[in-house]
Amino acid sequence: MDSDKKPYWKLFTSTFKLSACTFGGGFVIIPLMRRKFVEELHWIEEQEMLDLTAIAQSSPGAIAVNASVLVGYRVAGLPGALITVLGTVLPPLIILSAVSFFYTLVRDNAVISMIMKGMLAGVAAVIFDVVITLGGDIVRGKRRLPIAVLLASFVAVRFLHINIIVIILVCGAVGAADTYIHRKKEDAGQ
Amino acid sequence: MIYLELLWSFIQIGLFSIGGGYAAVPLIQHQVVDTHGWLTMTQFADIVTIAEMTPGPIAINSATFVGIQVAGIAGAVVATAGCVLPSFVIVMLLACVYYRFRGLTMVQGILQGLRPAVVAMIASAGISLLLLSLYGQQTLPDEPGGIDRIAVCLFAAGLFVLRRWKVNPVCVMVCAGAAGLVLYSVF
Structure with a gap:
């Protein structure tokens, strides 16, 4: 990153636009951020984005807010984090302020509900696109452990409804154990 | 106060x-x-x-x-x-x-354990949203049928466009919204 010219304005406009489009809550912003900051702007690496997602997931508060703090901090330090939070919080603040004055009208509006239903299908497509890309990377890596962790955590979160924090802790421990065993083997081999 | x-x-x-x-x-x-x-x-x-x-x-x-x-x-x-x-x-x-x-080997190992789990969580959230879009609820209905055909088409078209041409996701969402308005009012 160019140190004398930090991309504050770009950070603000990017997070503002992403936040304004984050229907469906929580996770939706992650694929959008990944597309913007990893693929388009190349400010963050693919692996790093997954790490940041894990941190955002396991911290209290809204995932969208947490993820933007992390992205802002990564790109431009504390001022960057403040700017991205502002960019993320402003759209809902503005929209909800407007909506709260005539919310019954919006709630019962047929046109708005049709647009919302269409957008929901679009959001689902965006998330599946990301899952295919990231999941494909893991499967193509051809290591048994990550594939097993992927499947096991999917079952745990989807069907067993196990708390996300627990899953993150367990998978972190599995990764640590795997590293420890590898190191032991290398030591023994020498 | x-x-x-x-x-x-x-x-x-x-x-x-x-x-x-x-x-x-x-x-x-x-x-x-x-x-x-x-x-x-x-x-x-x-x-x-x-x-x-x-x-x-x-x-x-x-x-x-x-x-x-x-x-x-x-x-x-x-x-x-x-x-x-x-x-x-x-x-x-x-x-x-x-x-x-994060440069430490042990931290690297922990993070490598976490990454597939994060992908699994995104997948699960995606499935919930897809079900909400297709059936109006976040779980599979007990009886088949009652699927929202327009939502199926919009989802399939959106996914195809994203995979094939890597278009901007926000563009896909806005287009899906516009298409939803037209399709749901016609049919």
């Missing part, structure tokens, strides 16, 4: 809603309806509906809504700030730790 109460209530909501999204709903209800009586239960149910159909995290949306009802725009700003403050501090600390120690 009311501003301080709003700030403190939403700091608690921000601090204890772990896991994001709907984890915050019962906490908000406890603070806003049960403890302070700022909203009635009906108003609260309306907030949840609105939070679903407007962009942004549900905690931020309800902070804004409650703040406005209780103390106008200034109230909305105070409540939102309170809601964001705990996450901001905690996430910043974790970010510092991450960037300081």
Whole structure:
């Protein structure tokens, strides 16, 4: 990153636009951020984005807010984090302020509900696109452990409804154990 | 005074809603309806509906809504700030730790264990949204049928366009919204 010219304005406009489009809550912003900051702007690496997602997931508060703090901090330090939070919080603040004055009208509006239903299908497509890309990377890596962790955590979160924090802790421990065993083997081999 | 109460209530909501999204709903209800009586239960149910159909995290949306009802725009700003403050501090600390120690082999190992889990969580969230889009609920219905054919087409078209040409996701969402308006009004 160019140190004398930090991309504050770009950070603000990017997070503002992403936040304004984050229907469906929580996770939706992650694929959008990944597309913007990893693929388009190349400010963050693919692996790093997954790490940041894990941190955002396991911290209290809204995932969208947490993820933007992390992205802002990564790109431009504390001022960057403040700017991205502002960019993320402003759209809902503005929209909800407007909506709260005539919310019954919006709630019962047929046109708005049709647009919302269409957008929901679009959001689902965006998330599946990301899952295919990231999941494909893991499967193509051809290591048994990550594939097993992927499947096991999917079952745990989807069907067993196990708390996300627990899953993150367990998978972190599995990764640590795997590293420890590898190191032991290398030591023994020498 | 009311501003301080709003700030403190939403700091608690921000601090204890772990896991994001709907984890915050019962906490908000406890603070806003049960403890302070700022909203009635009906108003609260309306907030949840609105939070679903407007962009942004549900905690931020309800902070804004409650703040406005209780103390106008200034109230909305105070409540939102309170809601964001705990996450901001905690996430910043974790970010510092991450960037300081991520070079270590052990930390690398832990993070490698986490990555597939994160992908699994995104997949699960995607399936919930897809089911909501196709069936209007987040679980599979007991009986087959009742599937929203228009949503199926929009989803398939969106996914195809994204995979084939790597178009901008926001563009896909906006186009799906426009197409939804046209298709749902025609059929």
